[in-house]
Amino acid sequence: MIPSINTADFSYPLDEERIAKYPLPERDASKLLRYRGGQVDEFHFRDLPDLLPDDAMLVFNDTKVVPARLFFRRETGAHIEVFCLEPVEPSEYALVFAAVGRCRWKCVIGNAKRWKGEWIRLACDEGDAALAALDLQAMLVEREGQTGVVEFRWQGDVPFSQVLERCGNMPIPPYLNRRTEAVDLERYQTLYARYRGSVAAPTAGLHFTQRVLDAIAAKGIPLEEVCLHVGAGTFLPVKGGDVAAHPMHREPFSVRLELLRKLREGSRRVVAVGTTSVRTLESLYYAGVACLEKGAPEEIDQWAPYTREYPYSTEEALDALIAWLERTGRDTLRLATRIIIVPGFRFRIVEMLVTNFHQPESTLILLVSAFVGGDWRTIYDYALAHDFRFLSYGDSSLLLRA
Numbered sequence: 001m002i003p004s005i006n007t008a009d010f011s012y013p014l015d016e017e018r019i020a021k022y023p024l025p026e027r028d029a030s031k032l033l034r035y036r037g038g039q040v041d042e043f044h045f046r047d048l049p050d051l052l053p054d055d056a057m058l059v060f061n062d063t064k065v066v067p068a069r070l071f072f073r074r075e076t077g078a079h080i081e082v083f084c085l086e087p088v089e090p091s092e093y094a095l096v097f098a099a100v101g102r103c104r105w106k107c108v109i110g111n112a113k114r115w116k117g118e119w120i121r122l123a124c125d126e127g128d129a130a131l132a133a134l135d136l137q138a139m140l141v142e143r144e145g146q147t148g149v150v151e152f153r154w155q156g157d158v159p160f161s162q163v164l165e166r167c168g169n170m171p172i173p174p175y176l177n178r179r180t181e182a183v184d185l186e187r188y189q190t191l192y193a194r195y196r197g198s199v200a201a202p203t204a205g206l207h208f209t210q211r212v213l214d215a216i217a218a219k220g221i222p223l224e225e226v227c228l229h230v231g232a233g234t235f236l237p238v239k240g241g242d243v244a245a246h247p248m249h250r251e252p253f254s255v256r257l258e259l260l261r262k263l264r265e266g267s268r269r270v271v272a273v274g275t276t277s278v279r280t281l282e283s284l285y286y287a288g289v290a291c292l293e294k295g296a297p298e299e300i301d302q303w304a305p306y307t308r309e310y311p312y313s314t315e316e317a318l319d320a321l322i323a324w325l326e327r328t329g330r331d332t333l334r335l336a337t338r339i340i341i342v343p344g345f346r347f348r349i350v351e352m353l354v355t356n357f358h359q360p361e362s363t364l365i366l367l368v369s370a371f372v373g374g375d376w377r378t379i380y381d382y383a384l385a386h387d388f389r390f391l392s393y394g395d396s397s398l399l400l401r402a
Contacts, residue, residue: 001306003244004244005244005366006241007241007243007362012380018390019176019391023187027187028044031045031396032051032395032396033383034397034398035399045396056268056271057222058216058221059259059271059281060202061274062190062193062225062227063193065198065200066168066197067167068164069081069083070082070084071123072121074118078115079123080112080115081111082109083199083232084150085105085231085232086231087103088105097161097196104141104150104151107148117139118139135154171232176393188206190206192225203392204273204277205273207354224262226253226259226277228279229253248302251338252334254332256333257330257333263281264322271354278371282341284317285310285348286304286339288312289317291320291321296324299337301338305346317348341366341371342363347371353399371402
């Protein structure tokens with residue numbers, strides 16, 4: 001049954017001064033709250049290696065944030081902001097970033113009412129010869145409220161990935177209430193980011209430094225990766241107060257066959273770095289169920305975990321998924337998920353979670369509540385009372401599953 005949850009029950013007072021507007025000078029200098037069995041204690045992030053059990057396995061999301069925010073100007077002088085969400089033509093990330101000359105994206109459009117649909121040019125310094133030669137233009141092909149399909153065209157033998165690097169701005173979260181600055185180009189990106197595609201950072205990973213990663217590896221703890229491209233839906237509030245009416249956006253992910261085999265062994269405690277890693281890992285069970293029942297994995301529906309009982313064990317689901325990949329000659333599972341994790345969710349893979357402190361009444365608060373058996377207020381009350389910094393550039397937590 002689709003859960004009916006009033007998000008007002010997941011609110012807390014978040015004053016503007018508690019939101020970290022900028023990152024700390026050192027990534028691993030942030031505070032770290034540990035929650036286990038209803039008890040909270042406090043460390044710094046650089047202490048994380050000592051807090052992890054020897055049989056842990058860390059799983060990171062190695063997606064890379066793209067500078068997906070573009071500013072255009074109509075001939076009338078009106079400024080139009082275009083925020084690329086997901087590729088339309090070509091529809092695959094690798095192909096759209098390699099596209100030359102033109103491509104189409106689903107976008108959020110700022111000042112949309114002022115755009116009549118004609119070709120508009122990038123707003124840039126007229127003295128910038130390189131951007132002038134590129135001559136990036138945009139046309140609104142379809143409109144749906146504040147979103148729409150936008151076609152881009154440009155000059156020269158330049159792939160769209162380089163177009164964004166030259167013309168785009170890092171899409172820092174709207175709640176920071178400031179323009180992108182030089183510091184964001186480095187710090188709104190994890191050290192291990194590899195595959196372009198996200199329009200928001202998997203922010204739990206922003207705290208990791210090379211010395212923390214090396215210290216974890218020195219304990220013999222494996223460092224594994226999945227890739228889920230984070231959509232702008234991560235910033236969207238739950239409208240109307242009832243999560244049952246909240247649509248989750250489709251997000252593509254990939255998981256290597258080698259990691260699936262390690263998960264199937266079950267010899268290590270899975271520590272997910274960030275809510276995106278949790279959603280990826282927990283989606284695997286339902287992909288395996290589709291293999292068992294339909295012969296192949298399929299996109300995971302938002303409400304799949306809640307609409308029925310599943311008779312299969314986690315091991316059976318992973319076995320079916322591994323067998324399908326081996327049978328079809330694939331070394332990587334490539335799929336998409338809309339899964340939402342709220343109280344009542346049954347976790348099957350993730351046992352520990354590294355995550356930041358999230359916005360009130362957000363789907364991420366609901367995920368945290370589900371993970372700690374409803375005891376999220378203990379965590380947030382402590383953070384509020386002990387001057388923790390909140391949201392993307394804020395402090396971190398290590399949560400042990402209830």
